[in-house]
Amino acid sequence: MNQYDLIVVGSGPAGRRAAIQAAKLDRKVLVIEQGRRVGGVSVHTGTIPSKTLRETALNLSGWRERGFYGRSYRVKEEISAEDLRRRLLITLDHEVEVLEHQFARNRVQHLRGKASFLSTDTMEVLKDDGEAVQVKAKSILLAVGTRPFRPDYMPFDGKTVIDSDELLEIEKLPRSMVVIGAGVIGIEYATIFSALDTAVTVIDPKATMLDFIDKEIIEDFTYQLRDRNMKLLLGQKVEKVEHLPDGKVSVTIDTGRKIITDMVLFAAGRMGATDSLNLAAAGLDSDNRGRLKVNPETFETSVPGIYAAGDVIGFPSLASTSMEQGRIAARVAVGAIAKEPPKYFPYGIYAVPEISTCGLTEEEMKERGIPYECGIARFRETSRGHIMGLDHGMLKLIFSLKTRRLLGVHIIGENATELVHIGQAVLNLKGTVEYFVENTFNYPTLAEAYKIAGLDAWNRMGELPKGDAHHETVQLTDTNTSTTVETSVTSEKKKTSSR
Ligand SMILES: Cc1cc2nc3c(=O)[nH]c(=O)nc-3n(C[C@H](O)[C@H](O)[C@H](O)COP(=O)(O)OP(=O)(O)OC[C@H]3O[C@@H](n4cnc5c(N)ncnc54)[C@H](O)[C@@H]3O)c2cc1C
Ligand SMILES: NC(=O)c1ccc[n+]([C@@H]2O[C@H](COP(=O)([O-])OP(=O)(O)OC[C@H]3O[C@@H](n4cnc5c(N)ncnc54)[C@H](O)[C@@H]3O)[C@@H](O)[C@H]2O)c1
DSSP: OOOEEEEEEOHHHHHHHHHHHHTTOOOOEEEESSSSSSHHHHHHTTTHHHHHHHHHHHHHHHHGHHHHHOOOOOSSOOHHHHHHHHHHHHHHOOOOOHHHHHHHTTOOOEESSSEESSSSSEEEOOTTTTTEEEEEEEEEEEOOOEEEETTSOOOOOSSSEEEETGGGGGGSOOOOOEEEEEEEEHHHHHHHHOOOOOOEEEEEEESOOTTOOOOOHHHHHHHHHTTHHHHHTTTEEEEEEEEOOEEEEEEEEEEEEEEESSEEESSSOESOTTTTSSSSGGTTTTTTTTTTOTTTOOOOOTTTTTEOOOGGGTOOOOHHHHHHHHHHHHHHHHHHHOOOOOOOEEEEEEEOOEEEEEOOOHHHHHHOOEEEEEEEEGGGGHHHHHHHHHHHHHHEEEEEEETBBEEEEEEETTTTTHHHHHHHHHTTOOOOOHHHHHHOOSSSOOOOHHHHHHHHHOOOOOOSSSTTTTTTEEEEEEEETTEEEEEEETTTSOOOOOO
16 A cells, blocks of 8 residues: 555645645655546636636626726627637646646646545545555645535526536526625626626625625625626525526525526535545544534644645635645644744635725724724726726725724725735734835836825824834935935834944
């Protein structure tokens, strides 16, 4: 039987980061993946396909140019499902190629097949040809991810009533679509199809959506969606979904309303893919959504030597955080030092328009009783916004009145998912409102919105009080250019020596 230092089950973001990290530490690593190609949900049905589809939809529809040329502007009049798929296949091929190359370079072994436990340190891998192989390891990492929740009452047929995996296979773009579930997946796809001129209705039993996002941003988002005729039926429950003889689908809601539509996308959450792992043989158990419980610092399960990371452990279920969890789990598993990641990570929702956030929302500031001030900038106030023809877009910064530190950054609009990292850096490096007021930003950029929002808050917060945290000006001489740069430091910090 082949023996390894680390067996990783699943080659999604958590699994691949873990495998490469352990291999870089000179450990013998095996990745078991049941899929035809490596990459996981992230590459084949989740992050990368949905973002590629979004990019294609925005490009072909001319969405980004409509601020100049009007709402009726189109780059391609008739956009087909084939148009969307073509770019998707090229992107996915590149992703898989890079990943396979990474595995090969780092001598990570890869076995294709379905893994299940025989004991706490031994797994059986069932290959496609029916052969069963046994493998053993000092540590095992479960990075098996999730699959769409598919309740029995939903008449899925893979064509007109579909889940988010099947969406990537559709043959024809629907003229109308009902999206059940206003979570991240539902909202991203609903807004992408709306940008393609599909008439979209979103239904969710909850009265609010995307509750982890700052309310002011959601209000702006909701306004924009309604403004382009998307129907948001929140706080309403779907009672029945039926196929009609003419190929359409009827959706009955608890209010008595009936919607006839071309397609229904069911996006009401996901289930941990743990049912075929024979968890009992390792002394493990999952919750009712198939998820595993771990120690949040080490990612070890209740069974020593067995770790879990990525979507299978639940919130936040992002490719970005899954990668970090996988890396930390692998380091712990092989006995290397592993530092906990910073508490605040960015969240990007690739809807149309984009939303991105990091840190505390205004609602959380109130709940925690932290006195605060907000600074707001609209993209239309920036010169880059004028150049790009942006009517919408907003950046909101939240500062503590006591420490003047940035505690939250919330963005809606073009490039939000990229722009958020400036705020993330300032926030995690414990920067204050002064950072935005005193630093120069490239011009013309959307990042200039940080300066505008910083000044907006600063004008209301007033000058930094003299005394405990007053500003001193120090001279830093740049030895390379022989120029002298004036900068400010707070007296709380030790003055760095002038070079
Ligand atoms: C539509 C959609 C859009 C998304 N968009 C984003 C986004 O924009 N940004 C973001 O950060 N996140 C996004 N996500 C979330 C992101 O895809 C996940 O967080 C990420 O894929 C989780 O990674 P993972 O490593 O936990 O597992 P996964 O990527 O789910 O991979 C798990 C792998 O394990 C394999 N596996 C399972 N069981 C076994 C077994 N018994 N034996 C062998 N192999 C097995 C599976 O075949 C799969 O390949 C999106 C998800 C979806 C569905
Ligand atoms: N951009 C991103 O980072 C991104 C994109 C897509 C997905 N994801 C991740 O994937 C995960 C799964 O996303 P999701 O949207 O499937 O789940 P979700 O849990 O975010 O949302 C599910 C939604 O469906 C509703 N719902 C639940 N049961 C229902 C039912 N029976 N009928 C109708 N509606 C119901 C819920 O009220 C909720 O609004 C998320 O946790 C997210 O982190 C991330």
